[in-house]
Amino acid sequence: MTxxxxxxxxxxxxxLLTGLASAALLDGGGDLVLPREMRGTPVExxxxxxxxxxxxxxxxxxxxAHEIDASLPATRLEGAPVPGGWRTRHAFEGIDLVHExxxxxxxxxxxxxLRASTAAGDPVDLSVTSSFVPVLSPVLVExxxxxxxxxxxxxxxxxxxxxxxxxxVRSSRPPDRLLVNRGSWLGGERRGRVEEIGTEYSLRxxxxxPASLSVLVFGGLDRDLDGFDGAAREVIxxxxxxxxxxxxxxxxxxxxxxxxxxxxxxxxxxxxxxARDALRRLYSAPGDGMTGLVAGYPWYSxxxxxxxxxxxxxxxxxxxxxxxxxxxxxxxxxxxRTSLPILGGEAGELPMQISPGPIFLYGTSDTTLYYPRxxxxxxxxxxxxELPERWPAALGRMLEWAQARADPxxxxxxxxxxxxxxxxxxxxxxxxxxxxxxxxxxIWDSADRRSHAVDVQVLWWEALRAIADLEGSxxxxxGPAACRALADxxxxxxxxxxxxxxxxxxxxxxxxxxxxxxIRPNALxxxxxxLLPPPLARAxxxxxxxxxxTAPWGVRTLSARDPTYDPTAYHxxxxxxxxxxxxxxxxxxxxxxxxxxxxxxxxxxxLADERAGANECFxxxxxxxxxxxxxxxxxxxxxxATLFEGLWGLRVDARVGELTVRPRFPDGWRSARLExxxxxxxxxxxxxxxxxxxxxxxxxGILRVDAGAAPGTVAAGASTEVAVAPTHMPS
Amino acid sequence: xxGHRSVGILSLLRQAISLGADxxxxxVESLLSVAEMVEQSVVEPGSLRRTPDGLxxxxxxxxxxxxxxxxxxILVDGEAIPSERVSLxxxxxxxxxxxATVTPGWTFDLGPGDRTEIRIVTSAGGRAGPxxxxxxxxxxxxxxxxxxxxxxTPSEPPGAP
Numbered sequence: 001m002t003x004x005x006x007x008x009x010x011x012x013x014x015x016l017l018t019g020l021a022s023a024a025l026l027d028g029g030g031d032l033v034l035p036r037e038m039r040g041t042p043v044e045x046x047x048x049x050x051x052x053x054x055x056x057x058x059x060x061x062x063x064x065a066h067e068i069d070a071s072l073p074a075t076r077l078e079g080a081p082v083p084g085g086w087r088t089r090h091a092f093e094g095i096d097l098v099h100e101x102x103x104x105x106x107x108x109x110x111x112x113x114l115r116a117s118t119a120a121g122d123p124v125d126l127s128v129t130s131s132f133v134p135v136l137s138p139v140l141v142e143x144x145x146x147x148x149x150x151x152x153x154x155x156x157x158x159x160x161x162x163x164x165x166x167x168x169v170r171s172s173r174p175p176d177r178l179l180v181n182r183g184s185w186l187g188g189e190r191r192g193r194v195e196e197i198g199t200e201y202s203l204r205x206x207x208x209x210p211a212s213l214s215v216l217v218f219g220g221l222d223r224d225l226d227g228f229d230g231a232a233r234e235v236i237x238x239x240x241x242x243x244x245x246x247x248x249x250x251x252x253x254x255x256x257x258x259x260x261x262x263x264x265x266x267x268x269x270x271x272x273x274x275a276r277d278a279l280r281r282l283y284s285a286p287g288d289g290m291t292g293l294v295a296g297y298p299w300y301s302x303x304x305x306x307x308x309x310x311x312x313x314x315x316x317x318x319x320x321x322x323x324x325x326x327x328x329x330x331x332x333x334x335x336x337r338t339s340l341p342i343l344g345g346e347a348g349e350l351p352m353q354i355s356p357g358p359i360f361l362y363g364t365s366d367t368t369l370y371y372p373r374x375x376x377x378x379x380x381x382x383x384x385x386e387l388p389e390r391w392p393a394a395l396g397r398m399l400e401w402a403q404a405r406a407d408p409x410x411x412x413x414x415x416x417x418x419x420x421x422x423x424x425x426x427x428x429x430x431x432x433x434x435x436x437x438x439x440x441x442x443i444w445d446s447a448d449r450r451s452h453a454v455d456v457q458v459l460w461w462e463a464l465r466a467i468a469d470l471e472g473s474x475x476x477x478x479g480p481a482a483c484r485a486l487a488d489x490x491x492x493x494x495x496x497x498x499x500x501x502x503x504x505x506x507x508x509x510x511x512x513x514x515x516x517x518x519i520r521p522n523a524l525x526x527x528x529x530x531l532l533p534p535p536l537a538r539a540x541x542x543x544x545x546x547x548x549x550t551a552p553w554g555v556r557t558l559s560a561r562d563p564t565y566d567p568t569a570y571h572x573x574x575x576x577x578x579x580x581x582x583x584x585x586x587x588x589x590x591x592x593x594x595x596x597x598x599x600x601x602x603x604x605x606x607l608a609d610e611r612a613g614a615n616e617c618f619x620x621x622x623x624x625x626x627x628x629x630x631x632x633x634x635x636x637x638x639x640x641a642t643l644f645e646g647l648w649g650l651r652v653d654a655r656v657g658e659l660t661v662r663p664r665f666p667d668g669w670r671s672a673r674l675e676x677x678x679x680x681x682x683x684x685x686x687x688x689x690x691x692x693x694x695x696x697x698x699x700x701g702i703l704r705v706d707a708g709a710a711p712g713t714v715a716a717g718a719s720t721e722v723a724v725a726p727t728h729m730p731s
Numbered sequence: 732x733x734g735h736r737s738v739g740i741l742s743l744l745r746q747a748i749s750l751g752a753d754x755x756x757x758x759v760e761s762l763l764s765v766a767e768m769v770e771q772s773v774v775e776p777g778s779l780r781r782t783p784d785g786l787x788x789x790x791x792x793x794x795x796x797x798x799x800x801x802x803x804x805i806l807v808d809g810e811a812i813p814s815e816r817v818s819l820x821x822x823x824x825x826x827x828x829x830x831a832t833v834t835p836g837w838t839f840d841l842g843p844g845d846r847t848e849i850r851i852v853t854s855a856g857g858r859a860g861p862x863x864x865x866x867x868x869x870x871x872x873x874x875x876x877x878x879x880x881x882x883x884t885p886s887e888p889p890g891a892p
Contacts, residue, residue: 038797038798039796039797039798039799039870039871039872039873040798040799040838040840040870040871040872041797041798041799041838041840041841041842042842043797043842043843044842135843137768138765141765141768141769142795142796142797143792143793143795143796143797143841143842143843144768144769144772144773144792144843145772145792145843145844146768146772147772147791147844162768163764163767163768164760164761164764334754337749337753338749338753339746340746340749340750341742341746342743342746342762343746343750343762357757357758357760357761357764357765358754358755358757358758358761359758359761359762359765360754360758431770431881431882431883432770432773432774432879432880432881432882433879433880434769434773434794434795434877434878434879434880435795435877435878436795436796436875436876436877436878437875437876437877437878438875439875446873446874446875566874568871568872569872569873569874570872570873570874571873572874626872627798627872627873
């Protein structure tokens with residue numbers, strides 16, 4: 001028999017719980033199930049991740065009492081977040097059940113606890129069956145679900161292994177029965193096809209004797225599992241304590257980040273808080289000495305280094321320079337040293353993605369270009385005199401990699417052919433070959449944007465300037481002056497070759513010496529960088545906001561007027577929030593603060609609607625997520641960075657104790673505040689009112705503040721006020 | 732061809748040595764594990780068989796991408812097989828459909844772990860020696876096609892002499 005549901009429907013939005021090496025994905029109904037549309041088809045994404053490995057899918061608790069069976073969701077009364085976890089309440093056969101789930105940080109796993117009590121009556125025998133589908137596949141291997149596993153039991157654990165990946169199941173009481181593929185199993189060792197693994201527990205619940213059960217699933221790299229034994233026992237002994245520890249770490253991190261106040265735009269304040277919290281969920285230290293932020297959930301939960309680049313920009317403003325440094329260290333550690341076509345790598349190139357193993361892969365045209373700028377930014381925000389040990393040599397190799405791809409005549413960087421190398425490299429030796437026919441790999445990596453995509457040139461220009469600015473820290477060849485000269489050549493080529501007069505826009509790319517006539521948002525990056533004459537920069541923003549590129553819910557990856565536009569195609573028409581942030585940033589840069597704030601407000605409203613989720617992308621023809629991770633760093637980090645850099649107009653150089661402030665606030669604004677902005681070893685509070693900026697500096701040393709009118713200085717522990725120039729309006 | 736293959740193997744060996752030297756032996760182990768997992772988890776080992784009118788093949792997982800596919804194309808030894816001569820189903824007991832019916836309006840959907848059985852009507856099934864079968868799928872959501880190619884000698888159908 002199956003009990004009918006007496007409860008409310010499960011929450012409609014996905015619930016994500018994370019520790020630094022773990023994640024729980026659920027729908028809020030009680031079990032770890034989360035069916036999501038992915039690439040046009042439903043895929044079950046609920047379950048457990050550890051060390052960037054998908055461990056288990058569809059982890060369910062089944063209940064049995066008085067010979068009646070029920071699923072946990074069928075008995076649900078209500079659900080709500082608790083510190084570090086998610087709690088649901090259930091009622092079943094006179095038993096009150098409280099179920100809590102948490103992703104913990106001390107082991108790469110997820111713990112579930114069920115507490116059962118009854119107010120009156122005879123004792124009830126409750127049977128709980130925990131079952132899940134084993135996966136044990138690195139998240140980066142999309143869509144592969146192995147079917148064959150090795151399952152073993154020991155005195156206090158059940159273990160599942162698939163090649164070098166493994167998981168362990170531990171519980172607060174021994175199971176009465178083991179199940180494999182829904183049939184009883186006596187334990188020991190079993191190899192072969194496994195579709196489901198279960199453990200069954202008996203609990204006696206009486207009015208004066210509540211009962212509880214905790215089950216922990218953790219894992220990732222099989223070789224690391226034994227090392228987590230002690231921590232796993234502690235989690236089982238105190239699961240609520242493990243959840244509270246995650247919440248306490250989150251709270252401590254949040255308390256160190258800046259506070260923003262925009263009385264005229266409270267939705268931006270709320271958006272800032274939501275985006276910051278969402279970014280925190282992506283923090284990852286998955287093992288193997290790696291640190292970073294995963295790109296998103298559910299299917300991009302590995303360190304994707306391009307995505308990480310965008311997130312580290314935001315981290316600089318949030319003041320977490322230690323995490324930023326360790327993240328850059330992680331990426332640099334996997335810089336390609338010699339040509340590795342089998343991984344799509346060229347000497348000097350930084351990886352596209354990394355996860356424990358280590359598993360890493362190269363083959364993008366742009367990832368490497370983000371990191372000189374990030375290193376420069378880290379140095380300016382931290383005030384460090386020297387770069388960390390590995391960085392100078394890595395910079396030199398990055399520069400050599402890029403120069404080998406640069407056109408000698410124009411200085412422009414070539415993109416294209418990166419993924420083809422992998423198939424060619426394995427073509428003659430493998431019995432089975434695979435491939436994706438992606439001719440190039442820019443940020444829109446399913447679109448053919450060969451051979452000189454405009455945003456890649458902007459990144460190249462920024463990388464060259466950063467390397468030049470790093471001066472003594474950078475390698476001597478070709479030297480700062482030569483880097484600046486090459487940057488100037490790239491900028492000149494961009495100004496000469498990309499303008500598209502008929503559209504008052506920029507070509508999206510150059511191919512065979514001609515402009516690729518496609519309207520994409522990537523041109524906005526050149527506007528933001530200040531590379532273009534102001535009239536053209538303003539014209540580009542004006543063109544971008546027209547309704548073929550910009551929908552009310554965000555900016556499309558390709559104009560709806562383009563013959564190849566497809567509203568459901570990932571990079572050929574879908575709306576991406578990162579592109580919407582680019583529009584806001586560019587609008588602020590060209591002196592259109594009302595437009596910039598209005599666009600930022602659209603992102604903030606999306607964040608509020610999604611309750612701290614941040615969808616990756618939406619259909620181009622209606623505001624509906626499609627083929628979209630429900631949380632992507634791309635959708636929160638550029639928004640965060642734009643609040644500081646675009647809206648407040650901040651630039652930090654802690655090496656010389658200087659803060660530049662060029663607020664781009666709309667005309668009607670009367671005040672704005674920013675507290676706890678990290679500048680090197682100190683922090684600064686800013687309070688803006690029209691024409692004035694109050695500054696409080698914790699020190700050490702003296703801070704010079706330039707707000708565009710009359711720069712001032714402020715001593716450690718003191719306050720001052722400086723005049724603010726009117727919003728910059730390029731002519 | 733044989734020499735070309737040796738050069739390929741030597742190149743891979745050189746790369747594996749570089750990988751191990753630069754990033755440690757575990758990087759080589761991990762690469763091999765992933766490669767082996769992908770190789771063994773997608774094309775069901777031994778599933779390429781001769782049939783009375785051609786060939787059959789089974790996939791245990793979608794190749795590289797999951798999702799809704801708007802087009803399926805099969806090539807045998809480089810020759811495209813007319814789509815009405817290719818039949819697909821997602822496992823025993825599910826109905827067969829021809830590749831000609833796979834369109835953006837009626838996609839062929841594959842989730843993680845989903846099986847695909849493929850029957851190909853082709854004279855290549857009667858040839859001796861290895862054949863190369865290439866399966867191409869065009870995802871609805873991410874247009875560039877994904878493909879998997881297997882090159883081996885098909886096994887004989889059950890009951891064949």
